Amino acid sequence: MNPYTIFAEIVAGRAPASKVYEDEDVVAFMDIRPMTPGHLLVIPKVAARELAELDPVVGGKLFQVGQMLAGALRDSEVQCDGVNFFLADGVMAGQEVFHVHLHVIPRTPGDGFGLRGRPTSPPRPDLDYLAASIRGALGRR
Numbered sequence: 228m229n230p231y232t233i234f235a236e237i238v239a240g241r242a243p244a245s246k247v248y249e250d251e252d253v254v255a256f257m258d259i260r261p262m263t264p265g266h267l268l269v270i271p272k273v274a275a276r277e278l279a280e281l282d283p284v285v286g287g288k289l290f291q292v293g294q295m296l297a298g299a300l301r302d303s304e305v306q307c308d309g310v311n312f313f314l315a316d317g318v319m320a321g322q323e324v325f326h327v328h329l330h331v332i333p334r335t336p337g338d339g340f341g342l343r344g345r346p347t348s349p350p351r352p353d354l355d356y357l358a359a360s361i362r363g364a365l366g367r368r
């Protein structure tokens with residue numbers, strides 16, 4: 228498996244990045260193709276391709292830093308009214324760079340970003356069935 232990704236190069240300091248935050252576990256920097264102005268990425272320094280490879284403690288740190296950045300975005304010249312977090316885990320989820328990353332996306336009225344469509348609620352027994360299956364999987368971990 229090729230461990231090279233552009234994000235590993237950023238962590239190593241061999242590729243450019245407009246950094247906003249760095250500590251011993253994570254780096255946060257501007258997305259070069261922002262969904263909205265101020266779009267940030269928070270990545271672990273360890274080269275985990277997907278969530279299953281990432282230490283959950285470091286995974287929690289991604290959210291912790293994302294939460295801090297959401298506050299900073301609101302106080303900065305980005306002047307957003309809201310923030311979306313987004314994480315694509317796997318090709319089917321839209322992941323393009325195989326080094327785990329949390330998107331922190333500032334929102335302003337009319338910015339055009341958003342999840343499309345809201346399906347109707349399935350019957351409660353269907354929800355309960357899948358909930359039981361997921362609880363079972365959690366119990367086997």
Ligand code: AMP
Binds near residue numbers: 242268321322
């Ligand atoms: P994803 O589809 O969740 O894998 O998103 C990958 C994201 O990485 C995209 O939003 C890209 O614009 C962003 N990206 C790719 N290369 C770079 C780079 N060198 N610096 C900053 N962001 C990047």
